[in-house]
Amino acid sequence: MDTDLPHGYGQARKRGLSSQQLCIAVGIDIFKNPYAVVCGHGKPSTRRIRDAFGGHIAKGALVVHERECAHSGVIRDAGAVSKSYPRPGIP
Template sequence: MSCGRGKPSRARVWEAYGSHIAEGSTLSHDKERSHSVLVERLSWESVEYDAREISRMPDKENPLREVNRLCFLLETFLNSHSGFDRDDLPGWLELFHVMMNGSEDKMEKAARVLDRAMRVPKTLSDREFYGIRPSSKD
């Protein structure tokens, strides 16, 4: 779920986010024009903030402070894992979601992650995971 690099177009925003968020949600944003496609097609409520205005506000008064904080935490989370690959973004986002939401009980969170992992039907041998090639006998 990524819009790619650079300024997102309406088409890229729709492709990346359109199927992941429920109709009737509220979008709080900084008047990014490409976000309007989500508001239009999914009947979202739009709460817009002028980016020039909020950039001058103290952090405590910034209405998008929590959004910025979560973006910072997500970026830090992804950058702290050397195995992160953009192709695996949905799985990493799901793990981040579990970490940031739900119960404060760490064992319950671990159980949720393991439960989800066990539902994945794909198996991977040690050799595939570690990239080990069978030795050839000459």
């Protein structure tokens, strides 16, 4: 967790995709090589995901993701195939 962000006195730390938490986009290619990039704080936007993964996804590649709406833009731009699964604990 990123501890550099200021917290008010008596303010509880938020859970989930809050602006208090660092967002790290992670991917694994077909050869099992990991790719990770810090893309700001909080829930990722389509622009931040494009900046993180743009140019790293080959045309026609299969992209498996957890139904985050921000992923659709980079998948569409790359001409990739999308397969999504729900995040654990979320219907």
